[in-house]
Structures are given as C-alpha cells and as structure tokens.
Amino acid sequence: MVSSPAPSRAGKDEAATNAQSDEPRRASNVILLGTLADHEENVLTLKKHDFSPLRATTIDRLKVWLDHDVCGIVVARSWWSSVPQAEREGILFRIVSHSTFAWLKIDSQDLPVTSQRLDELLLETRHAVPTMGECVCHDGWRLSGHDITALKNARKLLTGAESVRLCPADIQETQALVLAGAAIKQVAQRNAAGPFRVNRVDTSLIPGGRSQAKIIRLAPDDDGTPFVAKVDDVERLREEMQRFRRYAQRWDASLNPCLHFHSGISLILFGLVESPDKPGQPAPTLEETLETMFYCEHWGDYQGPSEDDLRELIKRTIKKLQRLNSQPGDGMHKPLAFLQIEPYRTLRTQGHEWKIGHSDGSDGSIFDYEERASVKVAELEDRSIVHGDVQLRNILVRDGREPHFIDYAYCGPGHPCLDLARLESAILFFCGRMNGDEREFGSVLFDVLDGKTEEDVKRKHPSFCTTRTNRLAIFTSLACRAAAFELLGSIDRGEDDWLAMKYVISCQSLFMISMQSGVVRAQLSALGAYMKLRRGW
The missing domain is CATH 3.40.50.2300 (Response regulator)
Known part of the structure; x- marks a missing residue:
C-alpha cells in the first residue's frame, strides 16, 4: 500500500x-x-x-x-x-x-x-x-x-444524498451523507428500467461481534431488497475487501460487497441475504436460530426448524468451511485469525491458576497443556485459508438450512482446524446444558473426544441427551471432529493438532464475557484428561 x-x-x-x-x-x-x-x-x-x-x-x-x-x-x-x-x-x-x-x-x-x-x-x-x-x-x-x-x-449524487431522510436519524451527519450516497448508487444500479429518486432510507443498527465497526441495515424507498453497511476505518475496510476478493469471493459471493468512501467516512455495502418468509428482512443469524430453539424447547411449543433441518444446516456449514479450509495458505497475508493468549499468562505469575477438575478424577489447571498446545497450533498457523471469525452472529441462515457467512476482516491464511474448532465451541458453549456438575459433563465430552458414536453417547448418558440442544451440540462436536481429521489427514497431520486447537480456543473462551464458563471448564476438563490418558501429553 x-x-x-x-x-x-x-x-x-x-x-x-x-x-x-x-x-x-x-x-x-x-x-x-x-x-x-x-x-x-x-x-x-x-x-x-x-x-x-x-x-x-x-x-x-x-x-x-x-x-x-x-x-x-x-x-x-x-x-x-x-x-x-x-x-x-x-x-x-x-x-x-x-x-x-x-x-x-x-x-x-x-x-x-x-x-x-x-x-x-x-x-x-x-x-x-x-x-x-x-x-x-x-x-x-x-x-x-x-x-x-x-x-x-x-453533484447530483451528493446533493441527493444530503436531501435523503435517514429514519431514525440517530446517525452522525457525515456518516449519513455517505450512507445515503452509497444507497443511491446501489439503487441506480439495480433500477435499470430508469432513474429512481431516493427520498428516504430506513435504518436500524444490527448487533455484531466485538469489533468497533458499526453495522447498519439500509432500506431505501424503492421497494427493493435492503442493504447492510459496515462502517469502519477505511484502511481496515480496504484490507477486508482485499481479503474477501483474494480468498472468499469464489467461496461465497452472495453478499457482493462494494466499498464506498467520502469526506473521511468509509463503509462496505453488502447485498442482503433475505429471509424467504419475510422479503426485505435479513435472514436470521445462527445464534438467533439456536436461541429460538432453546427458548421454545424450555418455555413453549417449538415453531422453528426441525431437528433434522438443524442437523442438515450444521452439516452444510461444516462442508462449506471444509471447502475453504482445504485451500492452502498463500503467504500473501499475515495470519490474523488466531489470537495468542500470552496476556492471560500474566495471571499465572500473579498466582491465579484457574483450577479445573479433570474428568479422570485428577485436579489440574488450564495452564497444564496451554503452552504445549500453543506451540503445536503455531506449527500450522498459516497452512490453510480460513474465514477467521466463525461465530454464531457471523452465519446467516436462509430457509432454515442454507448458511451464508459474513464479516471477512480475518479471512486469509490460518490453521486448517481453526474454523471448525470455533464452530464446534460456539455451538457447544451456546447450546450445551449441564444436568449435573462439570465432571459429569466433562465425561460426556471425553466420550466425544474418544470417538464414541452418537448412539453410544446417548446410551451411556441418556439424561444428558434428552434435550434437543444437547443432542445438537454432540452431533456438531462429532461432525467437526470427523471433518477436522479429514483435513489434517490430507496434509499428513493428525489428532494432536485438532486437540491443540480445541484446547487453545477453549482457553480463550474462558476469558470471554457472557460465555458459559461451566461448560468451557468442562471442555477443558475433558481435553486435559484425554490428552493425558489417550495421547500421553
């Protein structure tokens, strides 16, 4: 640059x-x-x-x-x-x-x-x-x-942007000008039959991840499909566009992002993945889909996708990630997706050990295997192409079964198992519900690590598998494990690489706000016991 x-x-x-x-x-x-x-x-x-x-x-x-x-x-x-x-x-x-x-x-x-x-x-x-x-x-x-x-x-574009009413008008004036101008340009492109004057653009903020970017839904009054705008620093957005074009465009081009900037304000305008039953509305995120399933399962009749549809959705999500992760890293960009956890090691020097009980009955700390796992992960940190920020809010669900990924700021070289480990952890930590204590839940997860089939897990832990959410969590863990082994086998690597990535992701998750720490600790408990007993760590 x-x-x-x-x-x-x-x-x-x-x-x-x-x-x-x-x-x-x-x-x-x-x-x-x-x-x-x-x-x-x-x-x-x-x-x-x-x-x-x-x-x-x-x-x-x-x-x-x-x-x-x-x-x-x-x-x-x-x-x-x-x-x-x-x-x-x-x-x-x-x-x-x-x-x-x-x-x-x-x-x-x-x-x-x-x-x-x-x-x-x-x-x-x-x-x-x-x-x-x-x-x-x-x-x-x-x-x-x-x-x-x-x-x-x-001049007509800029004066037209100044006259457009953004409703509600709780957006900075300079941002409003660029948002309106971008909407006018996009509307002009899709109204090939003739010019259309945009007078009003309805706006609403969309909850996003943990970045400082502002995500805004734009609905111009031409009755066409709305857009989604990501407002952020221009250099970060240029980097994201570069990563999207280089790594993800052929993989998932459904959003068709366009970069706009003027007067120091910059944004990416995405096409909207519509909800099929509500034209003009954004498709729900995977988080919203699972949240609906959870609340309806516990407090009312479930009206969302069937369990079979959700399993099909998870399978398609995993397959889509596999297609991306099977591409070799090209060395053109520095890996951004894997965040090291050195800052948390200072806790250990302060005497904070984060004690956990391993599912084999022994006691330990999350730091027992963290350093070795981090070294193992670093060996493959740029081996594949990854999405880099797989979380439930970054997956849109169309028609209950079709996943679409958004937010490509971290797309590029990365560990071949990163996306799968994050998908598995996101669903497990969101859906998994403990019927007993952490050790009991850890024993369920130990059996998953040990390669037990879903039917074996159900027979051994019948009370745990009575809920749809827990069954979906187990299904996801087993499916991600199988997909990860397939990816690693293609590059002559093995199970230890998958375990190392899962361990590091779990350590990171333990420090995240609003994460179910009990479930995360159970995962670390199972991983610690499994790596000790089965892998000789």
Whole structure:
C-alpha cells in the first residue's frame, strides 16, 4: 500500500490561488490541480455551470481543499512539477483514494506512474474498476461537455444524498451523507428500467461481534431488497475487501460487497441475504436460530426448524468451511485469525491458576497443556485459508438450512482446524446444558473426544441427551471432529493438532464475557484428561 506523503511547503503562488478561487460551496466544489494558466478556461466553464473551482498549486493547498466536500478533481500535467519526485505516487494515491462519489479527470501525460500502476492504485483504493462516469485518464485536462455531464452527476449524487431522510436519524451527519450516497448508487444500479429518486432510507443498527465497526441495515424507498453497511476505518475496510476478493469471493459471493468512501467516512455495502418468509428482512443469524430453539424447547411449543433441518444446516456449514479450509495458505497475508493468549499468562505469575477438575478424577489447571498446545497450533498457523471469525452472529441462515457467512476482516491464511474448532465451541458453549456438575459433563465430552458414536453417547448418558440442544451440540462436536481429521489427514497431520486447537480456543473462551464458563471448564476438563490418558501429553 502506498503511504501518505509528508506535507510540502506551500509555494509562493498560494496567495494568488486563494484570491482567485471561489469560496467552497457544498457538493459543487471542483479541485483544479496545476498552474493558474492551465485551468483558466476550466474556471470559466465550471462557473458557467454553477460549480465552484478550487485551484491548488501546492500540496498544502490540495490538503486544505480535500477537507471540503468536493464533487470532482481535475489534474493537469503541470501539477506534477510542483510535487517533489519522491512524493508523487503518494499524492496520486491521496487523490484517487479521496472519494468514490467524486469524479476524477487525470491528464495521462507526465504521470508519475505507468497506466498499469494507475489501474493498480485505483483497484487498491476502490476494489472495483471505476467507470468512465467516475474516472477519466487520457491526454488532456480541459473539460469537455461529457466531463461536465459527469460532474453534474457527481453533484447530483451528493446533493441527493444530503436531501435523503435517514429514519431514525440517530446517525452522525457525515456518516449519513455517505450512507445515503452509497444507497443511491446501489439503487441506480439495480433500477435499470430508469432513474429512481431516493427520498428516504430506513435504518436500524444490527448487533455484531466485538469489533468497533458499526453495522447498519439500509432500506431505501424503492421497494427493493435492503442493504447492510459496515462502517469502519477505511484502511481496515480496504484490507477486508482485499481479503474477501483474494480468498472468499469464489467461496461465497452472495453478499457482493462494494466499498464506498467520502469526506473521511468509509463503509462496505453488502447485498442482503433475505429471509424467504419475510422479503426485505435479513435472514436470521445462527445464534438467533439456536436461541429460538432453546427458548421454545424450555418455555413453549417449538415453531422453528426441525431437528433434522438443524442437523442438515450444521452439516452444510461444516462442508462449506471444509471447502475453504482445504485451500492452502498463500503467504500473501499475515495470519490474523488466531489470537495468542500470552496476556492471560500474566495471571499465572500473579498466582491465579484457574483450577479445573479433570474428568479422570485428577485436579489440574488450564495452564497444564496451554503452552504445549500453543506451540503445536503455531506449527500450522498459516497452512490453510480460513474465514477467521466463525461465530454464531457471523452465519446467516436462509430457509432454515442454507448458511451464508459474513464479516471477512480475518479471512486469509490460518490453521486448517481453526474454523471448525470455533464452530464446534460456539455451538457447544451456546447450546450445551449441564444436568449435573462439570465432571459429569466433562465425561460426556471425553466420550466425544474418544470417538464414541452418537448412539453410544446417548446410551451411556441418556439424561444428558434428552434435550434437543444437547443432542445438537454432540452431533456438531462429532461432525467437526470427523471433518477436522479429514483435513489434517490430507496434509499428513493428525489428532494432536485438532486437540491443540480445541484446547487453545477453549482457553480463550474462558476469558470471554457472557460465555458459559461451566461448560468451557468442562471442555477443558475433558481435553486435559484425554490428552493425558489417550495421547500421553
């Protein structure tokens, strides 16, 4: 990624630039980069069409104008002579990465990069090839009739975004502008029959994971399918788009994400996976699906998917992850998905041991095998491609049986068993309910680790398996175990790698807010006993 350049000293003609430029006017500002003589004709043309030309002959003046709401930037070849050689590519990156709403015209003569590199910069910043209505790069910088039309369209988009009512209006003004502008662009693309004016966009916040990103559902008034927007830092979103395009697009392209940014606000706009029985509404998450099953099972008649449908959903989820995890890591990105737990080791130095009772009757600590497990996991930390953030809120369930994954911020190289271990743990820790104490529950999980069949577990622990939620948890654990062994066998690895990943994930889970610590401790108890008795750890 090209780094942003350091500020350069303003040139001696900055005062003239200020004096001859109009005061900025919202949504009608066009930045002109180059000498005053080069843009004399452009200034007259822009004023004729009620635009405000903002001329800049220095880097400092460019940065001032970029803080304003602009609908276009025109770069003449003379601009580059005022920019130090070492800073030119960085300044070009700054220009093309300013806004996906503003129109660009760049003179191809004397560009500091090749045309191929310019295309790469545009793709790096936007993760899409801009249309002629968004960016023009050819010989010349004087504005034509077609250019004025493109500028008017950009101004219309921005002024239209300003007039759109977001309901409820509890979103920051700058965020609202970009959300509305992104919605207008998407609506224009899907209304091929003709233009549609968006007047209102209904919004609602969607509960997400533990990141600082804001997830917002957008429902424009064109009666089409709503969108989901993820608002976050632009560099994080560019990284996520890059990871999605490189690793996940062929695996699950149903969301069709698009990156938008303007005035320092950035977002990814996703297509919405609809609920089939409620058009226009987002499909429920796996967490919501399991939560409905749990509450209805205990406090009323269950009206959700049948147990067979839920098992089919889990099987399809595992198969989908297997297809992704079977791809080898490419070394293009640093593994982000596996979070080390060194910070928690400081607890041990403070005398905090996190005692657990192993299911074989012995006592121990969660730290007994954590260090060895972490070393084992690190051996395969970039061997496969992983989703990286498999949690119940990141899986949308369509038609009760079809899983769709969202949030690709951690997608990329990772441990081949990471996704399966997180899926198993997420369902076990959410669904599993202890009928007795931790040791009793640990003995159930020990039998699962030991490769007992589901029927064997039911016969040995009949009271535990009376509930649908516990049966689903056992089914998931056994299915994930089988899938993990298949993945590991394909790379000549084995059971110890699966156990190590499960142990580390369980240690991490013990420190998470709202996690069922009793179930997590039972899992660690079973793992400790199994690794000691069966694997000789």
